[in-house]
Amino acid sequence: MTFSNEWEELYKDKKHMSVWPWSDVVSYVMRYVKPQGNGMKVLEVGFGAGANVPFFARLGADVYGIDGSPTIVEAVKQQYPQYAPNLICGDFTKEIPFCEEFDLILDRGSITQNNSASIEVALRLIYDKLKPSGKFIGIDWFSKEHHCFSQTDCVILDDCARTDFRSGYFEKLGVVHFSDKENLEGVLHRAGFKLEKLEHKTYKDYSHGDYDNAAYVCATWNFVAVRK
Secondary structure (H helix, E strand, O other), X not given: OOOXXXXXXXXXXXXXXXXXXXXXXXXXXXXXXXXXXXXXXXXXXXXXXXXXXXXHHHOOXXXXXXXXXXXXXXXXXXXXXXXXXXXXXXXXXXXXXXXXXXXXXXXXXXXXXXXXXXHHHHHHHHHHHEEEEEEEEEEEEEEOOOHHHHOOOOEEOOOOEEEOOOOOOOOOOOOEEOEOHHHHHHHHXXXXXXXXXXXXXXXXXXXXXXXXXXXXXXXXXXXXXXXX
């Protein structure tokens, strides 16, 4: 599996247990999917602690999810037993073992924690699981303008991917992929998608104390891609 086992250990230690829906997820779904009524089928890859499950439940969606951590999958199943049969432990860079086709597939910062080759495979699998004109929303894919892309205390896997950060934000978080505009557009195009929306977010944190008072730059991509 290309799933970073570091996440299993973090969830065992009850870290990264975000339980509130992400604001960008809410705004992107409402703006670009415009869900109306019940019956929309939604799949979240890398659903983590299930932060977005109550949001989709409130919309009346049929909620599905896949995550690589058995610990967090079991925890979310217990929290949302009505969706337990639809929540599975697996590697979405290898297989998405659902028979259903989806109106919406969501990724919030999970696919971007893989190397470049695995991301290419994951996007093709996602494309194949969408209904015609179905949408794939990506939130918080890390950008090459992120402060940590230029760190030297890590292992370089390819032009975009890094792992084994020994300090900073990504310490003990496994593989991290950083995209620029050309890379992101290219990988989505090769998977077959039409890009509907692409936004780049940059935050500068001057209170971060680890970088000699320089601004800590957090930079990420949000996008909406459509199955042709």
